[in-house]
Amino acid sequence: MTMTMEFERIRGVKAAPLPEMYTSGHRTCQGCDSALNCRYVAKAAGPRSIVLGATGCMYVANTSYYSTPWAIPWMHTQLGATGSATLGVSVSLKVLMRKGKIKNEPINVVGIGGDGAIADMGLAAVSATLTWPEYNSLIVMYDNESYANTGVQVSCQTPYGAHTTFSPVGTVKRIMHKRWKKNTAAMMAAGHPECRYVASACTAYPIDLMNKVRRALSIGGPTFVAILCPCPKGWDFDPRYSHEMGEMACKAGMWANWEMMDGKLTFQTPSSGIIKGMVERAPVTEYLQRQGRFDHLIKEDIDHIQKQLDKIWGEWGIPAILPFKVAEGELA
Numbered sequence: 001m002t003m004t005m006e007f008e009r010i011r012g013v014k015a016a017p018l019p020e021m022y023t024s025g026h027r028t029c030q031g032c033d034s035a036l037n038c039r040y041v042a043k044a045a046g047p048r049s050i051v052l053g054a055t056g057c058m059y060v061a062n063t064s065y066y067s068t069p070w071a072i073p074w075m076h077t078q079l080g081a082t083g084s085a086t087l088g089v090s091v092s093l094k095v096l097m098r099k100g101k102i103k104n105e106p107i108n109v110v111g112i113g114g115d116g117a118i119a120d121m122g123l124a125a126v127s128a129t130l131t132w133p134e135y136n137s138l139i140v141m142y143d144n145e146s147y148a149n150t151g152v153q154v155s156c157q158t159p160y161g162a163h164t165t166f167s168p169v170g171t172v173k174r175i176m177h178k179r180w181k182k183n184t185a186a187m188m189a190a191g192h193p194e195c196r197y198v199a200s201a202c203t204a205y206p207i208d209l210m211n212k213v214r215r216a217l218s219i220g221g222p223t224f225v226a227i228l229c230p231c232p233k234g235w236d237f238d239p240r241y242s243h244e245m246g247e248m249a250c251k252a253g254m255w256a257n258w259e260m261m262d263g264k265l266t267f268q269t270p271s272s273g274i275i276k277g278m279v280e281r282a283p284v285t286e287y288l289q290r291q292g293r294f295d296h297l298i299k300e301d302i303d304h305i306q307k308q309l310d311k312i313w314g315e316w317g318i319p320a321i322l323p324f325k326v327a328e329g330e331l332a
């Protein structure tokens, strides 16, 4: 493995680094938390970093002609290629350093893609990247729960019942999208023994998010962080509520903040309080009712979602993470 950067833990907003590596010059929607996520990731990683960006909102809106918000090197990669592009850059840097063509120093390599790029189309390449312990490749998924860039189409991360342009509400079928969201971060943690660090964060908890990025980069090797990023356009809410929407998702248990380091799993706020039974999980109703994409749901649908959440938190082997339970009589 190539050398990694050492980072201090960020203890509070005032202790966050001041230099911005993702600044003005983008054209994302007002209140876009995916853009905020780029800012946090870049701020946490710092100036000695290279970012690979898959096709998606964070490519199209950030690469308008003659302007870019990136103050560090950024390269576009195809929708399905975040994993291979990140690994490729990491390998190249290592070779150049070994040959003495560039200074031997820690350089962070971060691949950033949306849910379509990482959990759908690029899943194979990301999974392959997570099997190479010799190279430092952090993959960050900004999960805005749809193919937002192309007009909000359903992805494997779109929540049950949500209206998208590919799952429109009709008179015959009230709900077109009936698949439960894929548990991508957990899948990465469970299936890649060479990957020492996998985490799940939300832009509403920026200190946690930035520390997770730093931890991933300092541990090195292949690492993965999934980040829930409220999207005012795709979720259909007033942009001023992006932060609140992220908080509500976590408090209602639609999203969990956790990290897995060397096989050890811990939860972070507010999920930690919920797991320990110190904080009650909020009912999901208000979270759903605040977003236009769920406008068509009736009580029966909301009850169904609540029931599924209760099952995930109450009955899964690891609450909110993995559904496995060993069948009775299988263990000695």
Ligand code: SF4
Pocket: 027, 028, 029, 030, 031, 032, 033, 034, 035, 057, 061, 144, 148, 149, 230, 231, 232, 233, 234
């Ligand atoms: Fe951001 Fe959503 Fe707008 Fe894309 S569609 S730029 S993710 S708010």
Ligand code: MG
Pocket: 114, 115, 116, 142, 143, 144, 145, 146, 147, 148, 149, 155
């Ligand atoms: Mg998306």
